[in-house]
Amino acid sequence: MQPEAVAAAPPPVEDAQASAPARRRRFPAPKITVTRVLLVVLWLGSWEVATAGWLDPFYYSRPSAIWGRLVDWFTKGTAFGSIWEQIGVTLEEAVLGFAAGSLAGIVLGVLLGRGRFIAEVCAPFIKAANAIPRIVLASLFVIWFGLGMSSKVATAVVLVFFAVFFNAFQGAREVDRTLVDNARILGANPRQILTSIVLPSATSWILASLHVAFGFALIGAIVGEYTGADKGLGLLINHAQGTFDAAGIYAGMIIITVVALLAEWLLTLLERRLLAWRPPSSSAAADAQI
Amino acid sequence: MAESPPAIELRGVTKRFRSRDGAAHTATRDMSFTVRQGEFVSVVGPTGCGKSTSLSVISGLAPAGEGEVLVHGRPVTGIPDRLGYMFQQDAVLPWRTVLDNVAAGPRYRGAPKRAAREQAADWVARVGLAGFERYYPHQLSGGMRKRVALAQTLINEPSILLMDEPFGALDVQTREHMQDLLLELWSGTRAAVVFVTHDLTEAIALADTVVVMTAAPATVKDVVRVDLARPRRVEEIRLEDAFLDVYRRVWDSLREEVEITRARGARRAA
Ligand SMILES: Nc1ncnc2c1ncn2[C@@H]1O[C@H](COP(=O)(O)OP(=O)(O)O)[C@@H](O)[C@H]1O
Ligand SMILES: [Mg+2]
Numbered sequence: 001m002q003p004e005a006v007a008a009a010p011p012p013v014e015d016a017q018a019s020a021p022a023r024r025r026r027f028p029a030p031k032i033t034v035t036r037v038l039l040v041v042l043w044l045g046s047w048e049v050a051t052a053g054w055l056d057p058f059y060y061s062r063p064s065a066i067w068g069r070l071v072d073w074f075t076k077g078t079a080f081g082s083i084w085e086q087i088g089v090t091l092e093e094a095v096l097g098f099a100a101g102s103l104a105g106i107v108l109g110v111l112l113g114r115g116r117f118i119a120e121v122c123a124p125f126i127k128a129a130n131a132i133p134r135i136v137l138a139s140l141f142v143i144w145f146g147l148g149m150s151s152k153v154a155t156a157v158v159l160v161f162f163a164v165f166f167n168a169f170q171g172a173r174e175v176d177r178t179l180v181d182n183a184r185i186l187g188a189n190p191r192q193i194l195t196s197i198v199l200p201s202a203t204s205w206i207l208a209s210l211h212v213a214f215g216f217a218l219i220g221a222i223v224g225e226y227t228g229a230d231k232g233l234g235l236l237i238n239h240a241q242g243t244f245d246a247a248g249i250y251a252g253m254i255i256i257t258v259v260a261l262l263a264e265w266l267l268t269l270l271e272r273r274l275l276a277w278r279p280p281s282s283s284a285a286a287d288a289q290i
Numbered sequence: 291m292a293e294s295p296p297a298i299e300l301r302g303v304t305k306r307f308r309s310r311d312g313a314a315h316t317a318t319r320d321m322s323f324t325v326r327q328g329e330f331v332s333v334v335g336p337t338g339c340g341k342s343t344s345l346s347v348i349s350g351l352a353p354a355g356e357g358e359v360l361v362h363g364r365p366v367t368g369i370p371d372r373l374g375y376m377f378q379q380d381a382v383l384p385w386r387t388v389l390d391n392v393a394a395g396p397r398y399r400g401a402p403k404r405a406a407r408e409q410a411a412d413w414v415a416r417v418g419l420a421g422f423e424r425y426y427p428h429q430l431s432g433g434m435r436k437r438v439a440l441a442q443t444l445i446n447e448p449s450i451l452l453m454d455e456p457f458g459a460l461d462v463q464t465r466e467h468m469q470d471l472l473l474e475l476w477s478g479t480r481a482a483v484v485f486v487t488h489d490l491t492e493a494i495a496l497a498d499t500v501v502v503m504t505a506a507p508a509t510v511k512d513v514v515r516v517d518l519a520r521p522r523r524v525e526e527i528r529l530e531d532a533f534l535d536v537y538r539r540v541w542d543s544l545r546e547e548v549e550i551t552r553a554r555g556a557r558r559a560a
Contacts, residue, residue, distance in 0.1 A: 181351055182381035185369060186446060187398040196394070200385045277385040279428045 061246035069251040078236055083255075090221050090233040091259060093149055097156020098217035102164045104157070105213075106206055109168025114198060119169075130166075134158050135223055142228045152229065156220030160213045167209035171202030204278070207271045214263045218256060295363030297450055297482030298325040298348055303357035304507075305343055316507035317343040320357070323501050323510050327449070328480040332493035334544055335503025336551035341486045342378060344508065345452045348484065349375050361450060374448030374481075376456045382427045382438050388414060389423040391438050395446040413441040417471065433464035437471070444475055451476070451483045458488065465489075469496060469524045477521060490544070494536050495524045502543045505550040512543040 044063045047055075051062040073083040080086065112119045112126075138155040145151035175198050183197050225234025233252055240248025303321045306314045317340040325331045335341050346352040347359055350369040361370040382391050393410035397403065414423055417437040427435055436456060443451070457465045469492060476483060487493050493500050494516055502512040516536050518527060527533055 176379075178377050178379045178381045179383065182375070182377060183394070183398065184351065185349060185373065185375045186395040186442065188394075189398070192398055196398075197383070200383070203385075275385075277387075277426045277428075 057246075058244070059246060061250055065247040066250040066254070069245075069247040070254065073251065079239060080231060080235060086231060086233050086236055087255065087259065089149070089231040090218070090225065090256075093152040093221035093224065093232070094156055094214070094217040096149075097153045097220055098160050098214050100153070101157040101160025101217065102206075102210060102213055105161045105164025105209075106168045109165045109170075109206075110172040110194075110198060110202060113169045113172025113202070114194070119173075126165075130162055134162065135219075138220070138223050138227045141224065147228050147230055151227075152221045152224030152232070152234075155224040156217040159216035159220040163213045163216055164206065164209045167205040168202055171205030172198055174205075175201040203274055207267075207274060211264060211267055211271075214267060215260055218260055218263075222256065294327070295360065296324040297327040297329070297362060298484065299358075299360040299363075300324070300344070300348070301358040301360070303344070303347060303354050303359060305340070305347060305352070305355045318347070319507040319509045321509050322357075323513065325482045325484060325499075327482050329499060330476065330483045330485065330497045331499045331501055332497035333484060333486045333501045333503060334488065334490060334493045334540065335508055336505050336544075336548045337488065339503050339506040339547070339551065340508030341503060342454050345375070345454050345484060345486060348450075349373060349452055351375075370450060372446070372448050373450045373452070374443040374446055375452040376439055376443050376454065378454040378456075378458070378486075380427075380435060380439070382435055382442065384427050387424050387426055388419060388430070388438050391427070392441045392445055394442060399446070409445060410441070413445045414438075416475065417441040417444075431464075433460050433468065436460065436468060440468075440472065440475070447479070449479075449481050451481045453483065453485045455487055456485075457492070465492070466524050472496070473520075473522060473524075490537060490540055491528050492524075494533060494540065495522065495527050500536070500540050502540060503547070505547045505554070511547065512540070514540050514543070 047060075048063050051057040051060060057065065077083060078086060112122060135155075137158055138151070141151040141154040145154060179197050179201070180193055183193050188196065221232065222234035222237070225232035226238050229235045233256055237249055237252040240246075240252060301322050303318055304316065305318045306316050309315045321340075321344060323331075333341055333344070343352070347354045348361065348366065350366045350373075354366070359366040361373070364370075383394070386394070389407060389410050392413050393403075393406040396406035396409055401409070411423060414420060417440055419434060419437050419441070422430065422434065427438065430438070439456070457468045460468065473496060485493070485496060497516050500514045500516060501510055502514065503509070504511045514536060518530070518532055518536075
């Protein structure tokens with residue numbers, strides 16, 4: 001059985017969706033993949049060739065050296081111990097910061113989004129807090145919490161919090177009045193309205209921000225380590241910088257990129273599950289800054 | 291035996307809104323009408339005159355301002371018990387399936403999930419959506435979404451049913467289906483219905499009584515009885531002489547108000 005008309009319905013939420021891009025023309029998938037691979041080969045190849053000639057590999061390194069460094073790290077370990085340990089530490093900081101920051105962001109965002117009074121009271125403080133270059137706080141946190149893990153987690157929390165907070169706030173604020181009224185008429189109490197109307201409406205907003213937020217959590221952890229640490233990928237990069245090891249910097253970058261892409265993939269899976277009800281065309285986007 | 295109070299009674303309700311520039315805007319002025327238990331009342335009036343406002347006052351979602359609103363003889367302070375309200379805008383939850391949308395009322399009121407779903411499945415079938423239980427609203431046509439909203443409202447077995455241009459956005463054929471469906475589901479419930487519409491044919495075909503509102507601010511201009519036998523079939527009844535008599539009577543009354551509203555609109559546009 002088919003619905004009478006499937007196509008006519010407009011998407012039920014326009015909120016978190018970026019203005020819909022014009023439908024792109026589709027090209028055959030293999031053609032695209034092959035072109036991509038060619039581009040990468042061209043880029044790495046010309047880099048490698050250039051460093052054999054006029055480009056100084058001491059400053060710019062070269063793909064083969066970076067690959068060698070990666071192999072080195074994963075087989076023999078780094079100057080600070082196993083590479084897996086470094087990845088583990090950074091990941092742990094990022095995940096903790098991400099969890100705490102997004103939880104706080106969601107709770108406070110929804111609370112302020114629903115409570116007009118506190119929202120109005122807090123508005124200037126939030127604006128001011130958002131204007132602070134928060135990355136600088138990393139230095140402060142090293143003084144407060146020392147070189148251990150907590151100063152990195154704190155940096156990540158701060159970066160994540162604001163990214164999530166603003167979206168949760170907006171999401172909770174833009175809940176359709178009719179949906180709330182309808183739920184009240186059907187017998188919902190304030191708690192049920194929060195869980196069955198406000199949170200689901202805000203979900204697409206919140207999820208959109210979580211993508212950016214995990215990136216911020218990683219940045220927070222790494223900048224924290226960079227500022228002062230005894231373990232982690234940020235320390236590795238900082239050390240590479242100190243020893244003029246360009247290949248080491250690139251190698252660290254690549255590892256971080258892979259971690260970020262994996263996290264992005266997991267978040268996309270989560271988003272698909274939670275937003276299964278949405279018409280398929282939408283893609284969420286969030287604006288945020290560090 | 292004392293006569294039981296009317297299901298709904300408005301006595302001199304005046305409702306003002308503060309507009310953006312701070313001036314008071316009167317939406318309804320000294321509005322009075324009553325709806326008996328089991329009566330179907332249609333409300334017609336020019337656009338923007340205050341029809342939706344009077345429904346939200348009865349529902350308890352908005353305070354009345356001046357005057358009295360009584361439901362079952364008691365002043366309305368919050369949302370009255372056993373009141374159903376179909377809004378002008380789409381109010382089904384886009385993130386819930388048809389079945390869970392319909393089950394929302396019983397769930398809010400504390401029914402266990404299984405029982406609520408069983409009850410909902412029954413209502414989904416009654417509004418003709420069997421087979422669509424697991425669809426999401428965006429996969430349905432406008433008419434089907436209205437069916438979901440109808441089931442969602444009726445599952446709570448309201449004794450007061452407020453409907454705000456529920457079928458206004460539908461094409462003519464779908465609308466007639468929905469009107470017949472509504473009459474069928476309503477018959478035998480003894481629910482008091484207030485049905486706002488701008489479609490005169492719809493108003494008369496459905497109702498026992500048509501209330502005509504004036505141009506804004508709304509007050510009751512005319513109350514017209516519709517003495518047509520039930521059960522009715524909407525597409526047949528509108529050709530009967532008795533129907534046409536009522537139609538002429540209501541239209542004579544409404545035309546002036548529509549013209550006033552139109553003239554104001556033209557003046558504002560000029
Ligand atoms: N919440 C509100 N705040 C301010 N003005 C309102 C509000 N709701 C309705 N109005 C105004 O009251 C008038 C009547 O509105 P409404 O009852 O929706 O008319 P309709 O008869 O078309 O349903 C309109 O002029 C509208 O702009
Ligand atoms: Mg209206």
